[in-house]
Every structure is written in structure tokens, then in C-alpha cells.
Amino acid sequence: MKTMAFNEAIRTALHEEMQRDESVFVIGEDVATHGGPYKVTDGIAEAFPGRIFETPIAEAGIVGIGVGAAMAGMRPVVELMYLDFVTCAMDEVVNQAAKMRYMTGGQARVPMVIRLPCGIGRLLAAQHSQILESWFMHVPGLQVVVPSTPADAKGLFKTAVRSPDPVMFFEYKRIYTSKGEVPEGDYTIPIGQADVKREGEDATVVAIGPMVQKSLEAAVLLEDDGYDIEVVDPRSLSPLDVDTICESVRKTGRAIVCGEDSTFAGAASEIAAMIGENCFGDLKAPVRRIGSPHVPMPFSSELVKHVVPEKSHVIEAVNQSMAA
Amino acid sequence: MSLSPEVCKTMYTMMWRIRLFEEEADRQTNLGNVVGTLHMYCGEEAIAVGVCSQLRTDDYVLGTHRSHGHCLAKGASIDKMMAELFGKATGTCGGKGGSMHVADFSLNMLGANGIVGAGIGPTTGTALASKLRHTDQVSICFFGDGAAARGTFHEAIMMGSLWKLPVVYVCENNQYQQWVPRKNVAVIDSVADMAGSYAIPGVSINGQDALEVYEVAGEAVARARRGEGPTLIEARTYRFYGHSLGDEQQYRTSDEVEKWKSNSDPIQLLGATMKERGWLTDEEDGNIQQQAAAEVKKAVEFAEQSPWPTLANLETDVTSHSLGVA
Numbered sequence: 001m002k003t004m005a006f007n008e009a010i011r012t013a014l015h016e017e018m019q020r021d022e023s024v025f026v027i028g029e030d031v032a033t034h035g036g037p038y039k040v041t042d043g044i045a046e047a048f049p050g051r052i053f054e055t056p057i058a059e060a061g062i063v064g065i066g067v068g069a070a071m072a073g074m075r076p077v078v079e080l081m082y083l084d085f086v087t088c089a090m091d092e093v094v095n096q097a098a099k100m101r102y103m104t105g106g107q108a109r110v111p112m113v114i115r116l117p118c119g120i121g122r123l124l125a126a127q128h129s130q131i132l133e134s135w136f137m138h139v140p141g142l143q144v145v146v147p148s149t150p151a152d153a154k155g156l157f158k159t160a161v162r163s164p165d166p167v168m169f170f171e172y173k174r175i176y177t178s179k180g181e182v183p184e185g186d187y188t189i190p191i192g193q194a195d196v197k198r199e200g201e202d203a204t205v206v207a208i209g210p211m212v213q214k215s216l217e218a219a220v221l222l223e224d225d226g227y228d229i230e231v232v233d234p235r236s237l238s239p240l241d242v243d244t245i246c247e248s249v250r251k252t253g254r255a256i257v258c259g260e261d262s263t264f265a266g267a268a269s270e271i272a273a274m275i276g277e278n279c280f281g282d283l284k285a286p287v288r289r290i291g292s293p294h295v296p297m298p299f300s301s302e303l304v305k306h307v308v309p310e311k312s313h314v315i316e317a318v319n320q321s322m323a324a
Numbered sequence: 325m326s327l328s329p330e331v332c333k334t335m336y337t338m339m340w341r342i343r344l345f346e347e348e349a350d351r352q353t354n355l356g357n358v359v360g361t362l363h364m365y366c367g368e369e370a371i372a373v374g375v376c377s378q379l380r381t382d383d384y385v386l387g388t389h390r391s392h393g394h395c396l397a398k399g400a401s402i403d404k405m406m407a408e409l410f411g412k413a414t415g416t417c418g419g420k421g422g423s424m425h426v427a428d429f430s431l432n433m434l435g436a437n438g439i440v441g442a443g444i445g446p447t448t449g450t451a452l453a454s455k456l457r458h459t460d461q462v463s464i465c466f467f468g469d470g471a472a473a474r475g476t477f478h479e480a481i482m483m484g485s486l487w488k489l490p491v492v493y494v495c496e497n498n499q500y501q502q503w504v505p506r507k508n509v510a511v512i513d514s515v516a517d518m519a520g521s522y523a524i525p526g527v528s529i530n531g532q533d534a535l536e537v538y539e540v541a542g543e544a545v546a547r548a549r550r551g552e553g554p555t556l557i558e559a560r561t562y563r564f565y566g567h568s569l570g571d572e573q574q575y576r577t578s579d580e581v582e583k584w585k586s587n588s589d590p591i592q593l594l595g596a597t598m599k600e601r602g603w604l605t606d607e608e609d610g611n612i613q614q615q616a617a618a619e620v621k622k623a624v625e626f627a628e629q630s631p632w633p634t635l636a637n638l639e640t641d642v643t644s645h646s647l648g649v650a
Contacts, residue, residue: 025456051456053487061479064445065452068463071434072384072453091476095439096446105418106641107429140642165643192645239645 002184007176009150010040010115013157014077016186018048021075024161027053027062028079028115036079038117038176059085063092063114070112071100075161082128083118083170097166098141113160113167119209119260120308121173126296131261133208136168137238137270143191144237144267146170148212150180152235155189163191172209172260194241196248200230203318204248206271207231208259211290211309215258218314227322237267245271246278253284256317260308263291285324288317327538329603333612335377335534336598339369339591340616342393345402348620349392349409349423353569357628358409362423365393367532367564370590371496372397374537375464378545384432384450384463386443388496390563391436394466395426398433406623412630419633420641432461441467441474444493448480451489451554462548463491469558470501472515481554485522488553492544495556496531498563503575516558524554531559532588535597562588 004012018024026044028036032054035042045052055062059080066076080086086093093114100108118131136144145160145167147153153171160167197212198219207215212233219229232248234241249255255275257268272287292307346366352358365372368390376385376397387394395405400416408415409423416426427435434450437443447465454461471477472495484491495515499506512518519526525547529540537559544555562584566573573581598604639646 023456053452056479056482056486058479058482060476061445061448061483064442064476064480065449065483068384068386068434068446068449068451069453069456070449071446072450074453074456076449091439091442092445096437096442100435101643102641103417103421103425104427104429104435105416105420107417107427108434143643143645163644165645239643 001181003179004150004182005177005179006150006153007038007040009154009182010157010171011042012182013154014041014044015047017158017161018044018051023073024075024077025051025053026077026079027055027066029055029057029081031079037081038173040115041079059088060092063089064096066112067092067096067100067110070110071108076112077161078112078114080114080116083116083132084127084130086114086116093142094139098139101165102141109164110166111164113169115169115171117171117173119172119174120297120304123299123301123304125299129297131170133170133237133259133261133267134265134270137267141165142238143167144170145191145235146209146237147235148175148209148233150178151182152189152195154182155187156191156235158186159188159191162188167191170209175210175213178213189235191236192239192241193236194232194234194244196230196244197233198229198231200228200252202228202252203254203256203321204230204232204252205314205318206245206255206257207233208237208267210260211258214311215314218311218318221311221315222318225319227318229318234271240271240274242274242278245275249275249279250282253282254321255279255283255287256290256314256321257287258290258309258314261291262294263289264294266291285321288321290314290317327535331377331538332594332598332603335373335538336591336594336604337612337616338373338397339534339594340613341402341619342369342372342396343591344616344620345396345405345623346392348624349406352409352624359411360422361568363390363568364563364565365390367584367590368496368498368561369393370534370537370594371494371531371559371561372466374534375494375541377538378542379462379464382432382461384434384447384461385466386434386447386450387436387466388443388468388471389424389436389438389440390468391426391466392423395428395433395436398428399431400426400428400433402619402623403626407627407630410627410630411632412627413633413637414626414630418637441471441476443467444471444476444480448484448489448491451484451491452487454490455487460549461490462545464494465491466494466496468501469495469497469499469506469515472518481522481524481556484554485524488551490548490551491554492541492548493554493556495558496561497558498561500563500567500575502567503571505575514558516556519556524556526556526558528558528560531561532590532593534590534594
């Protein structure tokens with residue numbers, strides 16, 4: 001085990017995968033000279049010359065080139081500087097990468113990872129802070145992976161690189177510098193396998209991304225109230241590990257689903273609906289969702305604090321659920 | 325490959341195969357066997373055939389929504405192509421793609437594409453793959469004049485040039501962007517002139533002349549294979565049918581269409597040239613056409629007799645997690 005930050009864990013995984021497989025290469029804006037805005041590709045240019053392509057500002061071209069290279073058997077790791085910029089390459093993601101395997105009757109493979117720095121980081125307002133996980137969950141053919149810890153980030157990133165299908169790899173900016181214990185050397189975590197981050201008996205908190213850590217902190221505080229909280233991290237939103245989530249909810253009888261994205265039509269909503277459909281008879285209280293209000297991300301810190309959910313929201317929701 | 329009577333005969337045969345395949349597919353829509361829509365390539369055959377005759381099997385080709393010709397010219401099975409248009413399980417894509425998504429990955433024909441201009445980035449990507457693997461494979465991107473208006477054209481060709489990738493961008497300028505004459509919406513006449521913005525050669529040619537296409541494509545492919553970077557070819561052409569099925573074609577006169585058909589049919593032009601040079605007899609010509617017609621007839625029989633895909637196929641091929649797929 002080695003203690004490292006979230007961005008360092010992804011960087012380590014990228015180095016190891018590029019070492020292991022010559023077909024892996026990096027393409028994106030500012031990825032070589034600057035190492036990306038969050039330093040995830042720092043050192044790749046020196047370690048793997050000729051296998052990192054620093055591009056003009058041309059997201060549709062970048063992702064389109066990734067699709068073609070992947071169909072030709074390479075394994076591109078595409079960096080979009082901010083998730084928000086994926087909107088400039090939506091055809092390439094939704095109509096090309098996602099559907100190619102199906103449209104060609106299984107002939108095509110698009111083994112491409114699209115790295116998506118997302119969510120609130122510094123105060124960058126509405127066009128540099130989005131999450132949009134549910135957009136991509138909605139598109140068949142895409143895998144939507146959301147690690148919450150450095151250890152998961154490394155293992156999931158390696159699996160993403162090795163996957164035969166496109167992966168939308170969500171990297172929450174606010175946890176890039178958060179540290180954790182990371183196993184050394186090669187290991188992978190299957191895409192589509194949730195992780196019970198904390199076992200408990202009274203209520204299940206299904207938490208996405210940075211909400212995992214906040215939920216774990218909330219769970220510690222809730223011990224004082226005598227509540228024993230289970231925290232389930234889906235880790236992948238598509239495919240979604242329905243079995244693990246439902247097994248937990250059937251055990252506790254209470255479910256709170258939380259993410260940082262907009263509650264309205266967000267990832268948490270799909271999970272909540274899925275729990276309602278599968279576990280209705282086991283529920284002792286209505287399923288609760290936690291997320292952001294349905295507004296663009298504002299700039300002012302005074303407004304932002306009302307947008308991004310915190311552990312207090314988890315505590316409040318658990319208390320409501322327990323009182324129901 | 326230098327021009328020889330044999331190469332000409334092969335091209336001529338392929339052009340007839342494409343023409344009769346499409347005419348039969350059109351007939352099959354009237355019978356209700358081919359559903360959805362068709363974007364007919366008739367009139368543009370010299371481009372696909374002239375270019376693909378310069379390629380190896382391992383060279384990559386990506387197409388457009390009007391790609392029956394590209395797929396057949398790359399060597400795809402006419403039986404499987406017809407079956408795909410019928411929506412049958414034996415089609416090139418198992419009935420999941422249809423006319424706009426015909427593909428044969430065993431020939432590195434990586435597919436037609438339903439989105440205008442969407443193949444330009446991916447073809448630049450296949451070329452990048454060849455460069456990274458140090459192979460001398462060439463990638464060909466076919467696209468229409470309408471696609472030259474899209475940002476993908478700009479973004480991808482820019483990077484193709486930046487990294488000197490082995491790719492040839494082939495614009496089939498058939499003068500109509502769906503229902504709008506190009507001249508109404510384009511600020512410059514020749515797509516080839518846009519090449520200067522990307523510091524690559526741009527050549528405008530007569531796309532009805534298979535021999536000119538063959539020659540110019542040969543130079544561009546050789547240049548790409550030598551590692552000297554992309555070329556943009558604009559092949560001026562004309563679509564004999566409307567944009568897609570049911571197009572009333574109010575944007576052009578029947579006189580104009582008839583004039584192109586009588587004076588600039590690429591198949592007639594190549595046949596006449598070959599006969600002038602003594603490379604094709606009337607008897608051989610007749611045999612070629614009969615042979616193509618027989619292949620098409622057999623393709624229809626194959627499609628008719630083929631099984632439909634079933635519910636068991638519906639959710640396969642989505643991802644490696646989907647049903648029945650490892």
C-alpha cells in the first residue's frame with residue numbers, strides 16, 4: 001500500500017497500462033506540455049515519447065480520432081479538459097463511439113476511455129462545473145464509471161483501458177487531491193460491481209463520487225444517534241450493480257441516494273426508481289434523493305454553498321428516513 | 325498499380341455490380357422487401373471504384389450515408405449487403421445497421437455512417453493507428469460536399485495534416501446538400517481549394533471519369549503510404565437519383581438530370597473508352613452485365629431465403645456486458 005492522491009492514482013494506472021500495452025496512447029488538449037490542468041498526464045510525454053498527442057482545441061476532432069483509432073485496434077485515452085467540453089463532441093460520443101458495435105452487428109470494438117474532469121473545483125461557474133452522468137447512462141453502448149477513492153480510481157481506470165467498449169470516466173475535480181491507500185502494482189476492479197464501503201443495519205446510503213466520503217463521515221456522526229448506516233458506492237452507473245444495491249436496501253429497509261449532480265433526472269433518480277421498483281415491499285420509508293437543485297452552477301461562493309450537497313444533507317435525510 | 329486493360333475491366337465490372345445492386349435495391353423497396361430509406365450512389369460509381377482499386381485489403385475505408393458503392397468496391401459480399409438492406413440476420417451487420425451502416429470489418433471497411441461528416445475524424449483516427457503501429461496502411465475517407473461545411477471536416481483534416489497522417493480525404497461533390505444546391509450555400513466553389521487552409525495538396529477532378537479518379541487516387545494513396553501526409557481530393561460528380569427515396573427533386577430540373585445521365589454516366593464513359601482502346605468487346609461487355617445481373621439476382625434470393633434476426637439478437641452487441649457476448 002502506498003498513500004497517494006486521486007489524480008496520482010489515475011496517473012499511476014495510466015503509466016502502468018502504457019507500460020503493459022503498446023496500443024494505449026493519450027490524446028487531448030494541453031496533455032503534454034502542461035500535463036493537463038489536473039496533472040493526470042504529467043510525465044507521460046517523457047516516459048512514452050510518441051504516444052501522447054497534444055491537440056489543437058478541437059474536441060469533436062479529438063474524440064472522432066479516438067473512435068477511429070479504437071476501431072483500428074488501438075486503446076486511446078482521451079482527455080477532455082473539462083467534462084463540459086464533451087458537448088462539443090456529442091456526436092462522436094453518442095452516435096459514433098456508443099453505437100458502432102451495435103450498428104455493425106458486433107463487428108466494431110471501440111476500446112476508448114474518455115476522461116472527464118467534472119463537478120465543482122475552483123469556482124468556475126456554469127460552463128466548467130457540470131457532471132451530466134445521467135446523459136451518458138441513458139445512451140446504450142457507453143460505460144459510465146465514477147470512482148470515489150484513489151484505490152478505486154486506479155483499479156477502475158485499468159479496467160477501463162482494457163475494456164473492449166467505450167468508458168466515460170468521471171473524475172470529480174474536488175477529490176483530485178484527496179489521498180488514500182492504494183495497492184501497489186497491477187490490480188483491476190470490474191466495471192459494474194458496486195462496493196459496500198461501510199456495513200450497517202439501519203439505512204442504506206447509495207453515494208456517488210465525492211458523496212461517498214461525505215456519507216461515510218455522516219455515518220460516523222449518525223452513530224451518536226444510534227443509527228448504523230450502510231454506505232454503498234455503485235462505482236459504475238452503467239452497467240449498474242442492481243443486485244448489490246437492492247440486497248443492501250432489502251436488509252436495511254431504508255434508502256437514501258445521493259450524488260452531486262442535479263437531482264432532477266440525475267443518476268440518483270434512476271437508482272431511486274430502481275430501488276422503488278425492486279424493493280417496494282422491503283421499504284420502511286420512502287426512498288430519498290440528495291443532489292443539487294436544478295440550476296446551472298453559479299459563480300458566487302455564497303450561491304454555490306446552496307448547490308453542492310454536504311454531509312449535513314445526508315444526516316438530515318437519514319434522520320427523516322428513520323423518523324418515517 | 326499502373327493502368328492496364330485488366331484493371332479497367334475489373335473496375336468496369338465493379339461499377340456494373342454497384343449500379344445493378346442499387347437499381348435492384350430500389351426495386352425491392354417498391355416490393356416492400358427493403359424498408360427504411362436508400363441513398364442511391366448511382367452516377368457516382370467511378371469514385372468508389374477508382375479509389376478502392378488503388379487499395380490493399382488492409383487499407384481502411386470509411387463512408388457516408390451513401391455508401392453501398394464504397395462497401396462493394398472494397399470487396400464486401402453482395403449477398404450480405406442485400407440481406408442487410410432486407411434487415412435479415414445474415415446481413416453484413418446482422419440486420420442491426422441497414423443501408424446507412426453497411427460495414428465489413430474483415431475488409432477494413434469500417435462502415436457507412438448516418439451522420440454527415442462524422443467519418444472524417446474516425447478515418448483520421450485509423451490513420452493515426454497505422455502511424456502508431458508503423459504499418460504502411462492508408463485510410464480513405466469518403467464524404468460529400470455537404471460534409472465540408474461541418475466542423476468535423478476542419479478539426480480532423482487539421483490534425484491529419486499536423487501529424488502527417490496516411491489518409492486521403494475524398495470529397496464526392498455531387499452538387500446537392502440533401503435538397504439544396506451547393507452553390508446556394510457554399511462560399512467557395514471548389515472543396516479542393518479548402519486544402520490550402522490545412523497545408524495539404526487539394527485536387528479537383530472529374531468524378532465521372534474512372535480513369536482520372538484511379539490515377540489521382542493512386543498518387544494520393546502512394547503519397548500517404550510514403551508517409552508524406554494527407555491529400556484532399558474533390559471528385560465532381562452527380563447523383564442520378566434524389567437525396568433519398570421519395571425525393572420529388574423540386575430543386576433541379578429533369579432536363580439537368582437527363583443531361584448528366586446521357587453525357588456523364590461514369591459506366592458508359594469507361595465502357596466507351598475501353599472499347600476505343602480495344603480493351604473491351606461488345607461480347608465481353610454483355611457478359612459483364614449479365615454476370616452482374618446474375619449476382620444481384622442471387623443476392624436477392626439469398627436475402628429472401630435468409631432468416632430474420634430474433635428477440636435473442638436484440639440486446640446483443642451493445643457492450644461486452646450485453647447478453648450473450650463475451
